[in-house]
Amino acid sequence: MNHSLLAPDEPSPVSVENEHGRSKFILVCDHAGRALPRSVGDLGLSEEDRHAHIAWDIGAAGVARRLARKLDAVLFLQHYSRLVIDCNRPLEAKDSIPETTGGVNVPGNQALRAEERAARAREIFSPYHDRVRKEIEARGGKPYCFVSVHSFTPVLYGERRRFHAGVLYHDDTRLAAPLLEELRSDRDLVVGDNEPYRASPQTDYSIIEHAQKRGMPYVELEVRQDLIAEPEGQERWAERLMQAILRAAERAGI
Numbered sequence: 001m002n003h004s005l006l007a008p009d010e011p012s013p014v015s016v017e018n019e020h021g022r023s024k025f026i027l028v029c030d031h032a033g034r035a036l037p038r039s040v041g042d043l044g045l046s047e048e049d050r051h052a053h054i055a056w057d058i059g060a061a062g063v064a065r066r067l068a069r070k071l072d073a074v075l076f077l078q079h080y081s082r083l084v085i086d087c088n089r090p091l092e093a094k095d096s097i098p099e100t101t102g103g104v105n106v107p108g109n110q111a112l113r114a115e116e117r118a119a120r121a122r123e124i125f126s127p128y129h130d131r132v133r134k135e136i137e138a139r140g141g142k143p144y145c146f147v148s149v150h151s152f153t154p155v156l157y158g159e160r161r162r163f164h165a166g167v168l169y170h171d172d173t174r175l176a177a178p179l180l181e182e183l184r185s186d187r188d189l190v191v192g193d194n195e196p197y198r199a200s201p202q203t204d205y206s207i208i209e210h211a212q213k214r215g216m217p218y219v220e221l222e223v224r225q226d227l228i229a230e231p232e233g234q235e236r237w238a239e240r241l242m243q244a245i246l247r248a249a250e251r252a253g254i
Helices: 047-051 060-071 114-138 176-184 205-210 231-252
Strands: 014-017 025-029 074-078 145-152 165-168 191-193 218-224
Touching: 014 114, 025 060, 025 114, 025 205, 060 074, 060 145, 060 231, 074 114, 114 205, 145 205, 145 231, 165 176, 176 191, 176 218, 176 231, 205 218, 218 231
Parallel strands: 025 074, 025 145, 145 218, 165 191
Antiparallel strands: 014 074, 165 218
16 A cells, blocks of 8 residues: 555646646746655654745745736646655655755755655656646647746855856756846846756756756746745746846747
8 A cells, every 4th residue: 555645635636727827937946845745744843944945946936926927827736845845856866855944954854765766756856847748749749948946145155246147057058058148138147057066867856857858948947036926026036037048049940
C-alpha cells in the first residue's frame, strides 16, 4: 500500500491561471507557496523559518500573476513549500527534499523512508510537472516561450546582494541574451547574467525539462525579494518585465 501525503480535502499542488491565454508564452512559478501537508506537521521548524525564503520565493507569485495577465499567458503555480519537495530540482538531486537549507536543519526531512520520499514526488512534484506537460502537448508542436519566475534574498550570509534581478539560462540564450540587454538598458538597474545563481540541469529542472529539452526558447527570472514583497513592487516589476520580454522576443524573432 502506498504511503499517502495529501488528505482528500487538501489542495492540489498546482493551480492554473489565465488558462486560455492566447500568447506564445508559458509561465511557471515553482516556489509560489509555502503550504505544508498536514501529514508532515511543521517539519520541526519554527514559524519564522516556515515563512522565510527557505520555504518559498517571497513575492514571486504576485509578479508571475501580473506578468501572465500582461502577456496574456497561461501560468502554473505550485503551492506547497519547497521544504516538502523542491519542484525546481530533479528528483535525484540531493536537495530535492532538503535535510538542511540556508543553514537551517529540517528535522522532518531527515531519515525519511523510501515510501515517504516517493509520496512527495508522486503527489506534488509529478502532478505539477505533468500539468505543465499537458499544456505544452496540447499546443500540438506550436512554438512557445517558457518563462520561470523566482525571487532571491537581498542578504546572503550577512552580505548585501547588489543585484536587483537576474536573468538565468543554461545552453540556450535566444531569449535570455536580448532580455538581459533590455533590462540593462535601464542604467539604474543591476541585472545579473546567470547571477545571483547559475542555471544548471542539477538546480533548474523546469527550464531544462519543459523548454531546453524541447528546443524552445526560455528564461528563468530572479527578482530581489525586497523589491517585490508588496503589491506595488510586484506591479512595477511585472510591467518592467513584460515590456522587456516582448522587446527581447521581437528582437530574437521568436
